[in-house]
Amino acid sequence: MSLLDSKVPEGDLAEKWTNHKFDMKLVNPNNKRRFSIIVVGTGLAGASAAASLAELGYKVKAFTHHDSPRRAHSIAAQGGINAAKNYTNDGDSVHRLFYDTIKGGDYRSREANVHRLAEVSVNIIDQATAQGVPFAREYGGLLDNRSFGGAQVSRTFYARGQTGQQLLLGAYSALMRQVGLGTIDLYPRQEMLEVVKKDDEACGIVVRDLVSGEVSSHSAHAVVLATGGYGNVYFLSTNAMMCNVTAAWRAHREGAFFANPCYTQIHPTCIPASDDFQCKLTLMSESLRNDGRIWVPTATDDQRPAGDIPESERDYYLERKYPAFGNLVPRDVASRNAKTVVDEGRGIGPLKNGVFLDFAEATARDGEDAIRSKYGNLFDMYERITGENPYERPMRIYPATHYTMGGLWVDYHLMTTVPGLYALGEANFSDHGANRLGASALMQGLADGYFVLPYTIGNFLAPRLGQDPVSTSDPVFARAEAAVEDRTKKWLSTKGTKSVDHYHRELGKMVWDGIGMARNRAGLEQALSDIPELEKEFHANVIVPGSAATLNQSLEKAGRVDDFFGLAKLMARDALEREESCGGHFRDEHQTEEGEAKRDDENFSHVAAWEFNGPDTAQTRHREELEFENVELTQRSYK
Amino acid sequence: MSNSMNLTLKVWRQDGPSENGRFETYEAHGISEDASFLEMLDIVNERLTEDGKDPITFESDCREGICGTCGVMINGRAHGPQFGTATCQLHMRKFADGDEIVIEPWRATSFPIVRDLAVDRSPLDAIIASGGYISVNTGAGPDANLIPIPKEVSDTAMDAAACIGCGACVAACPNSAAQLFTAAKVMHLNLLPQGQSERWTRTEAMVETMEEFFGSCTNHGECHAACPKEISLDFIAWMNKDYIKSKVKNRKLASQT
Numbered sequence: 001m002s003l004l005d006s007k008v009p010e011g012d013l014a015e016k017w018t019n020h021k022f023d024m025k026l027v028n029p030n031n032k033r034r035f036s037i038i039v040v041g042t043g044l045a046g047a048s049a050a051a052s053l054a055e056l057g058y059k060v061k062a063f064t065h066h067d068s069p070r071r072a073h074s075i076a077a078q079g080g081i082n083a084a085k086n087y088t089n090d091g092d093s094v095h096r097l098f099y100d101t102i103k104g105g106d107y108r109s110r111e112a113n114v115h116r117l118a119e120v121s122v123n124i125i126d127q128a129t130a131q132g133v134p135f136a137r138e139y140g141g142l143l144d145n146r147s148f149g150g151a152q153v154s155r156t157f158y159a160r161g162q163t164g165q166q167l168l169l170g171a172y173s174a175l176m177r178q179v180g181l182g183t184i185d186l187y188p189r190q191e192m193l194e195v196v197k198k199d200d201e202a203c204g205i206v207v208r209d210l211v212s213g214e215v216s217s218h219s220a221h222a223v224v225l226a227t228g229g230y231g232n233v234y235f236l237s238t239n240a241m242m243c244n245v246t247a248a249w250r251a252h253r254e255g256a257f258f259a260n261p262c263y264t265q266i267h268p269t270c271i272p273a274s275d276d277f278q279c280k281l282t283l284m285s286e287s288l289r290n291d292g293r294i295w296v297p298t299a300t301d302d303q304r305p306a307g308d309i310p311e312s313e314r315d316y317y318l319e320r321k322y323p324a325f326g327n328l329v330p331r332d333v334a335s336r337n338a339k340t341v342v343d344e345g346r347g348i349g350p351l352k353n354g355v356f357l358d359f360a361e362a363t364a365r366d367g368e369d370a371i372r373s374k375y376g377n378l379f380d381m382y383e384r385i386t387g388e389n390p391y392e393r394p395m396r397i398y399p400a401t402h403y404t405m406g407g408l409w410v411d412y413h414l415m416t417t418v419p420g421l422y423a424l425g426e427a428n429f430s431d432h433g434a435n436r437l438g439a440s441a442l443m444q445g446l447a448d449g450y451f452v453l454p455y456t457i458g459n460f461l462a463p464r465l466g467q468d469p470v471s472t473s474d475p476v477f478a479r480a481e482a483a484v485e486d487r488t489k490k491w492l493s494t495k496g497t498k499s500v501d502h503y504h505r506e507l508g509k510m511v512w513d514g515i516g517m518a519r520n521r522a523g524l525e526q527a528l529s530d531i532p533e534l535e536k537e538f539h540a541n542v543i544v545p546g547s548a549a550t551l552n553q554s555l556e557k558a559g560r561v562d563d564f565f566g567l568a569k570l571m572a573r574d575a576l577e578r579e580e581s582c583g584g585h586f587r588d589e590h591q592t593e594e595g596e597a598k599r600d601d602e603n604f605s606h607v608a609a610w611e612f613n614g615p616d617t618a619q620t621r622h623r624e625e626l627e628f629e630n631v632e633l634t635q636r637s638y639k
Numbered sequence: 640m641s642n643s644m645n646l647t648l649k650v651w652r653q654d655g656p657s658e659n660g661r662f663e664t665y666e667a668h669g670i671s672e673d674a675s676f677l678e679m680l681d682i683v684n685e686r687l688t689e690d691g692k693d694p695i696t697f698e699s700d701c702r703e704g705i706c707g708t709c710g711v712m713i714n715g716r717a718h719g720p721q722f723g724t725a726t727c728q729l730h731m732r733k734f735a736d737g738d739e740i741v742i743e744p745w746r747a748t749s750f751p752i753v754r755d756l757a758v759d760r761s762p763l764d765a766i767i768a769s770g771g772y773i774s775v776n777t778g779a780g781p782d783a784n785l786i787p788i789p790k791e792v793s794d795t796a797m798d799a800a801a802c803i804g805c806g807a808c809v810a811a812c813p814n815s816a817a818q819l820f821t822a823a824k825v826m827h828l829n830l831l832p833q834g835q836s837e838r839w840t841r842t843e844a845m846v847e848t849m850e851e852f853f854g855s856c857t858n859h860g861e862c863h864a865a866c867p868k869e870i871s872l873d874f875i876a877w878m879n880k881d882y883i884k885s886k887v888k889n890r891k892l893a894s895q896t
Contacts, residue, residue: 048777051777052776052777055777066700066708067698067708067759067760067761068760068761068763068764068804070706070707070764070804071706071707071708073700073701073706075701075705075706076701076705076706085783085784123778123780125783126781126782127775127777127780128780129780129783129833130773130775130779130780130781130783130833131772131773131775131780131833132773132796132800132827132828132831132833132834134793134794134796134797134800134827134831135783135793136793137787137788137789137790137793137794138790139790140787141787141789141790142784142787143784159797159800160801162705162801165705165801165803166797166800169800172767173767173771173772173773174772176764176767176768176771176772177768177774179764180768180769186764188761211753240700240701240702240706241699241700241701241702274671274673275671275674277671277674277678277681277682278674278678279678279681279702280702282702282703283703380723381704384704384721384724384728384729384730385728385730387673387730387732450777450778451777451778454777497689498689499684499685499688499689500688501681501685501688502685502689543688543689543691545687545688545691545692545693545694546693550654550655550754551696551753551757553694553696554688554694
């Protein structure tokens with residue numbers, strides 16, 4: 001028997017969630033106010049969870065390290081959100097969305113979780129629309145849909161190129177409504193630095209006020225982490241500057257297993273880096289692949305402007321290799337193919353590090369106005385960053401780290417291996433398997449927060465009626481606060497010669513080279529020998545100026561980069577142990593003759609969840625076997 | 640490769656909300672014209688840090704012009720010289736080699752300085768908490784296609800909803816008024832059918848919360864000129880109209896109960 005009990009209910013796949021909602025224990029409406037819940041993070045998952053829990057009557061404390069909950073990085077999602085509404089009458093259904101998501105994830109996710117996600121997807125659209133999210137509409141006034149990678153139906157709802165912003169503002173408005181009503185205490189500019197346990201259950205958190213430096217404890221009956229993904233371990237990614245793994249990693253150190261850290265997603269359509277100083281890469285929404293055609297010159301080192309290259313000397317390599325899906329193949333496939341052509345020397349642009357995304361045909365077909373109305377803000381953004389006009393010449397794009405499928409292991413209730421500690425949204429590992437489909441992150445974050453956690457958390461709380469939360473004067477909190485203070489002192493007293501950013505950048509290069517778009521044993525072993533060396537140097541030679549009693553951004557970053565070091569080592573080990581290719585995890589040693597990812601279902605059809613054993617001992621790998629009763633495992637083919 | 644430039648920065652430094660501030664001068668050498676404005680500051684900060692000095696505190700997050708975290712006065716203009724562009728999306732190719740650039744925090748009494756270029760914009764959240772929502776509990780919404788909304792209406796609501804809450808409108812306004820922010824938020828919801836039930840209470844509450852914190856609008860239009868999302872001044876006119884009506888409507892609604 002594995003340590004990991006997924007708690008997936010019995011019964012038919014399509015009935016599991018419905019039946020389970022009836023089976024779970026409930027907290028009486030009048031008793032909900034007797035329970036307090038901490039929610040860390042105010043992105044889609046955190047804001048929607050905090051608002052929904054407060055509406056139900058729970059006492060909620062919401063924490064964010066931003067100055068306002070509305071800044072969370074969900075806001076930057078551009079393209080859209082999937083839902084099995086079938087408003088387009090093109091054959092969509094809950095089962096098809098479930099099937100596409102399982103297949104897109106390369107059969108490395110839990111059937112029951114994914115089916116539940118597809119079921120509640122339709123409720124999300126209703127909820128968001130009722131909140132006033134201005135989704136795009138047809139002239140008849142009904143909602144418009146577009147298609148996205150990995151699907152052959154149009155099921156993606158969108159609000160121009162700002163879908164994440166609008167959905168987050170919807171969730172944020174629901175959160176602020178509860179703040180105004182006094183049911184949520186909001187704590188902005190507070191960074192969670194410890195999860196606190198008593199008798200092996202989560203009982204609270206320790207936070208540091210980023211402005212005053214004050215360290216304080218908060219206790220509750222349950223703690224919910226909705227703190228996003230860890231893509232910034234690569235330094236260069238499409239994540240925001242403040243995105244980090246710290247909350248999840250500190251939870252891991254307190255006993256929450258970390259699952260599938262090697263599953264990272266490299267997004268195919270980002271603006272290529274222009275120089276070393278660059279601190280982040282900017283994504284161009286995948287929706288652009290609906291109308292843009294991706295190509296490179298047939299010849300290597302062809303530096304002619306795109307317009308001078310005749311059709312006969314262009315290679316529309318995705319359309320050529322995958323006629324059925326063409327430019328809309330899933331992200332991992334699109335990214336790897338871009339890497340292949342660039343590695344062949346056919347990359348374009350001044351650094352030969354990109355491929356063309358060309359709108360000439362769509363513009364000729366639909367007119368420039370139609371293209372402008374669909375993608376206007378993305379085109380403007382591209383021009384601001386590159387100084388090039390994409391209406392006149394093709395965009396240059398290249399893959400960049402964008403999303404992390406791995407995260408804290410959670411059961412069907414979204415509870416981690418620490419009782420009373422939950423993980424939501426990108427912070428958990430749950431629904432995307434080894435590869436996430438476009439427009440599914442927003443769906444999962446909101447599903448977890450609006451429609452899953454509010455049900456499942458009651459099942460945990462109901463038997464605890466009448467118990468008070470652990471007092472913050474308990475020694476467990478004092479110990480956690482002391483640990484935070486000690487680390488702060490250590491960073492400020494090291495007084496080395498190199499900045500935190502310097503080490504972050506160096507770490508990022510190692511992670512990109514060793515654990516990037518394609519991995520192999522030699523590269524992973526190299527990473528496992530280089531990263532600890534750099535980590536040692538970081539601890540000995542970093543400089544963190546200033547004091548702990550003011551806003552000190554170097555100090556904040558030092559702790560986050562320290563956690564990235566721990567994570568990077570675990571990613572490399574996870575990637576090394578997974579001797580197969582699946583989704584975003586591509587091992588050179590395991591590919592088909594056509595160069596596609598080759599899974600090993602016999603030996604690796606499982607979730608790898610890592611248990612922390614102390615700072616100086618390697619983590620232990622545990623397995624949760626994945627059982628597929630409703631889909632047949634096949635080699636993914638998008639041809 | 641891209642051209643590099645040498646710049647002189649005059650930057651406002653202030654250790655805390657109640658400390659005295661001052662301008663400090665820094666040389667920024669060898670900056671690529673392809674660097675963004677904030678990447679230029681990153682480079683300056685890394686040099687300061689490795690010299691053992693306190694780096695310049697400034698806030699930013701997404702660096703894609705959507706989260707609204709960043710924003711400084713650049714040569715006296717909120718978000719700098721490029722129209723419709725947040726500070727993080729401004730690139731150094733908009734400046735010339737040898738330029739002197741003056742960098743200050745948002746200037747508004749209602750946005751107290753936290754440190755250097757970082758300010759406290761929490762009054763904007765207070766405006767939202769007072770009514771910037773549609774009261775619909777999770778699960779209570781009807782089918783999304785139940786109420787058709789004319790595309791033009793939905794598009795106009797989206798134009799307002801595009802506001803990123805950066806506070807540039809307040810910083811640019813000679814009165815430090817927050818009319819553009821508040822109008823964008825009010826009218827996004829007031830234009831939509833879903834927002835009608837609370838239209839008048841929302842408008843009154845949000846406008847009056849705004850007035851607790853911010854100055855009064857005298858129709859300069861500086862806010863629009865500084866807005867990275869080019870939010871239209873029309874929304875302010877609409878909000879004013881709704882506010883006047885709300886005073887009558889809310890009284891009538893109250894008398895019906």
